[in-house]
Amino acid sequence: MDKLNLAIVGATGMVGRTFLTVLEEMNLPLGNLVLLASERSAGQKVLFQGxxxxxxxxxxxSFDRERFQYALFSAGGSISGIYAPVATRNGITVIDNSSQWRMHEEVPLVIPEINRKAIGEHLLISNPNCSTIQSVLPLKVIHDLYQVERVAYTTYQAVSGSGQKGVEDLLGTREGKAPSFYPKIISDNCLPQIDVFLEDGYTKEEQKMIEETRKILDNEKMKVTATCVRVPVLNGHSVAMNVTCKREIDYEELARALASAEGILYYETDYPTARDAAGQDQVLVGRLRKDESLHNSLHLWCVADNVRKGAASNAVQILKSIWEERR
Ligand SMILES: NC(=O)c1ccc[n+]([C@@H]2O[C@H](COP(=O)([O-])OP(=O)(O)OC[C@H]3O[C@@H](n4cnc5c(N)ncnc54)[C@H](OP(=O)(O)O)[C@@H]3O)[C@@H](O)[C@H]2O)c1
Known part of the structure; x- marks a missing residue:
């Protein structure tokens, strides 16, 4: 097969539209491109490559293998829960951007720079959570050198991570309107709540970061904790990481490893911000320093474009890997 026939489920959404941008940039040999969304958007016309x-x-x-053999899903967990099995039953390979299948033991959770081999012959592959992707990329570099024992994440997550509704709520509350999506006013504020609260006091977003980190690094015993915060930034997530290792850290060696790692842009002196990450597919890492309060411990700061590397670009990179392996 010399053409990649593809469907996008959730094509009109924030991630869906970014799939189209990234597909255009990556120049994959597309044949049929089928755009799917709810009945609200049916009939809308979208411009792609003229x-x-x-x-x-x-x-x-919708899932006719004669029309397409690959599908990128980004229409939320409940849609993936219903339709991803329909697609795979019909022999269509699905890359799912929702949280629905991520922790399923038969579904690989993939960041191509780290574990593209986990894709194997699977028909359903999950894209990790946006803040997990950008955090695990540098964490893996540290883990390979010094064996991570514990990591504590604190995130500063943009409203675009909630899709169109999050962006509209920030813009509305900036003008003095009442919140339309978040539980409290997001403008000029920070909300230590992303997704719903669980019985143990953590939020679901925090639980996702904890469980997904362990799954991607294939290390059930790693101690992971997180506080996830929504901040009034339109796009680009930031994460502060505090990492404790089993082995002694050589900071010069680590800086060299981060600077040469696939998918990472390392800032030796200056530090990166969410604005620097906009439109990029690399994770920007800086402020590497020793944590003087704990043995074998460090601090690190990382930023990424959550809609691109945190969602669309990572999924298209998975698609590209599969296409190159299987065609
Ligand atoms: N934004 C991010 O940074 C980010 C990062 C990682 C993961 N994700 C995940 O990606 C998914 C989509 O996020 P988003 O930010 O793109 O959201 P969004 O902007 O709200 O877009 C949602 C998309 O899903 C479609 N959709 C909703 N209900 C549907 C239905 N019943 N049938 C078919 N299509 C339906 C919408 O179509 P209509 O236009 O017709 O309503 C739209 O295309 C979510 O699972 C989210 O958690 C997002």
Whole structure:
């Protein structure tokens, strides 16, 4: 097969539209491109590489292997829960951006720079959570050198991570309107709540970071904790990481390893901000320093474009890997 026939589920959303941008940039040999969304957007026309493509309503009948053999899903967990199995039953390879299948033991959770081999022959592959992707990239470099024993994440997550509704709420509350999506006013504020609270007092976003880190690094025993905070930034997540290792850290060696790692842009002197990450697919890492309060411990800061590397670009990179392996 010399053409990649592809469907995008959730094509009109924030991640869905970014899939199109990234696909254009990566120049994959696309054949059919089928755009699927809810009945609200059916009939809308989307411009891709100079051609107008009509958005179709997602139904069970959408998954016809004669039309496409690959699908990128980004329409939320409940849609993935219903339709990803329909697609795979029909022999279509699905890369799912929602949290629905990430912790399923038969579904690989993939960051291509780290574990592209886990894809194997699977028909359903999950894209990790946005803040997990950008954090685990540098964490893996540290882990390979000094064996991570514990990591504590504190995140500063942009409203684009909640899709269109998050962006509209920030813009609205900046103008003095009442919150339309978040539980409290997000403008000029920080909300230590992302997703719902669980019985143990953590939020679901924090639980995702903890469980997904262990799954990607294939290390059930790693001590991981997180506090996830929504901040009034339009796009780009930031994460402060405090890491304790089993072995003694050589900071010059670590800086060299970070500077040469695939997918990372290392800032030796200056520090990166969320704005620097906009439009990039690399994770920007800086402020590496010794934590003087704990043995074998360090601090690190990382930023990434959550809609690109945290979602669309990572998924398209998985697609590219599969296409190169299987065609
Ligand atoms: N934004 C991020 O940074 C980010 C990062 C990682 C993961 N994610 C995940 O990616 C997914 C989408 O996020 P987003 O930010 O792109 O959200 P969004 O901007 O709200 O877009 C949602 C998309 O899903 C479609 N959709 C909703 N209900 C549907 C239905 N019943 N049938 C078919 N399509 C339906 C929407 O179509 P209509 O236009 O027709 O409503 C739209 O295309 C979520 O699972 C989210 O957790 C997002």
């Amino acid at each position: 051609n107008e493509i009509k958005v179709e309503e997602l139904t069970e009948g």
